[in-house]
Amino acid sequence: MALNLFDLKGKRALITGSSQGIGFALAEGLKAAGAEIVLNGRDATKLKDAAARFEGAEELAFDATDHNAVRAAVDAYEASGKAIDILVNNAGMQHRAPLEDFPADAFERLLQTNIASVFHVGQAVARHMIGRGRGKIINIASVQTALARPSIAPYTATKGAVGNLTKGMATDWAKHGLNCNAIAPGYFDTPLNAALVADPTFSAWLEKRTPAGRWGKVDELQGACIFLASDASSFVNGHILYVDGGITASL
Numbered sequence: 001m002a003l004n005l006f007d008l009k010g011k012r013a014l015i016t017g018s019s020q021g022i023g024f025a026l027a028e029g030l031k032a033a034g035a036e037i038v039l040n041g042r043d044a045t046k047l048k049d050a051a052a053r054f055e056g057a058e059e060l061a062f063d064a065t066d067h068n069a070v071r072a073a074v075d076a077y078e079a080s081g082k083a084i085d086i087l088v089n090n091a092g093m094q095h096r097a098p099l100e101d102f103p104a105d106a107f108e109r110l111l112q113t114n115i116a117s118v119f120h121v122g123q124a125v126a127r128h129m130i131g132r133g134r135g136k137i138i139n140i141a142s143v144q145t146a147l148a149r150p151s152i153a154p155y156t157a158t159k160g161a162v163g164n165l166t167k168g169m170a171t172d173w174a175k176h177g178l179n180c181n182a183i184a185p186g187y188f189d190t191p192l193n194a195a196l197v198a199d200p201t202f203s204a205w206l207e208k209r210t211p212a213g214r215w216g217k218v219d220e221l222q223g224a225c226i227f228l229a230s231d232a233s234s235f236v237n238g239h240i241l242y243v244d245g246g247i248t249a250s251l
Contacts, residue, residue, distance in 0.1 A: 005231045007231075008030060008035035008086070010034075013027070013037055013088065014038040014060065014087050015090055016089055016090050017040065017064070017092060018039045018040055018041065018050065019049070020190075021190040021191050022140065022221060024039075024054070026088055026090065026222060028222070029223070030225060031054075033226045035086060035229070039051055039058070039059055039060070040059075040060050064091040064113070065113055065116055065117050067116075074121070074128070075124070084129070087126075088139075089118045091121075094110075094192050095110060099154075115158045118165055119165065122139070129173075130176040133176060135178045135179075136178070137169060137181075138225060138229060139166045139180075140183055141159050141166070142184055142185060143184055143248055145240060146163075146184070146248055166238060174237045179237050181233065181236055181237065181238065181239045182239070182240045183243060186216055186243065186244025186248075187245075188217070188218055190218060211247070221243055
């Protein structure tokens with residue numbers, strides 16, 4: 001049956017930045033489809049709290065911005081005999097300020113958290129996937145991969161880079177049996193967007209600007225993630241799937 005293409009039983013998924021928000025929701029969705037789940041974060045206490053709310057999940061604590069720490073953690077995990085079949089590069093951060101006043105240190109943190117982490121973790125995991133001749137890598141991009149808004153120019157730059165790095169991963173690794181794609185969420189009610197959700201003026205603008213007329217709910221990203229993690233997307237590579245209520249389709 002066609003629905004069997006979406007079955008993730010026997011697969012193991014590592015989701016970075018999955019202590020809360022979108023990462024935690026994606027982990028829940030992949031588990032519902034049958035996958036074994038490995039939660040990740042750099043704050044071990046926060047990660048443990050998340051795992052306590054997620055029955056059966058493993059924890060793999062490392063800082064996704066630290067190349068050596070990522071490589072050591074992934075290699076040790078794989079050496080234990082547990083293959084990572086699916087990687088979701090979700091770790092990310094936001095910082096808002098007018099571009100002319102944007103702090104240089106905040107810009108550097110955005111670069112490391114939003115784009116360097118995708119390279120570090122993607123490379124570490126892909127080396128093992130290549131040896132097996134299969135694997136799924138899903139990078140979390142954004143509507144800001146294609147669009148810009150005031151006060152977040154550096155964030156927009158990093159998410160544009162995630163989109164192009166995804167295409168580069170597909171170009172280099174599809175021949176080894178890997179599927180490398182991205183999900184680009186629109187505006188979702190998450191801790192990262194808490195200040196915007198609490199701002200009635202912004203919410204009113206968003207509801208008018210988005211054809212669906214509302215904020216997204218994090219569980220509405222699960223279907224896209226299951227699709228890209230499953231055999232249903234076996235010939236999908238280098239694609240950026242916008243899940244945004246139509247905001248990138250409409251002026």
